[in-house]
Amino acid sequence: MKKILKKIMLIGGGVVLGLVILVIGFIIYIQTPPKNDPEIVAYTEEKVKDYLVEEKGYSESDILHVTSKREPKNKDKAATGYRISVVFSNEPDSTYLYEINDEDEIRQFGYSTGKAIKHRTIK
Secondary structure (H helix, E strand, C coil): CCHHHHHHHHHHHHHHHHHHHHHHHHHHHCCCCCCCCCCCHHHHHHHHHHHHHHCCCHHHHHHEEEEEEECCCCCCHHHHHHHEEEEECCCEEEEEEEEEECCCEEEEEEEEEECCCCEEEEE
16 A cells, blocks of 8 residues: 555656746747847847838938847747837937838837837828
């Protein structure tokens, strides 16, 4: 009887240990920041900047800076997996968020901080 109980405890302990390792591995995976592809970063930044200048009528001096980074844990290695942040020179405390969709079109999908109303294109 003690041998059977010992085997059950050993198997149960192994299962619990396996589950703990699985949970810790998942937490580490979620917390690891994604790696950016430098070529796609440069492409997305340039594409959004060109869009703002050529299609929306902004001048180069209107744009303070454009930054692109990969979305967290997005497996898509194309430009669609990146978020592009734009700061305009007349609103340095506001950040406008853009994305490139599957049809290679650019759209503004959000803004943050400040009084982001001058360059907002979303309703």
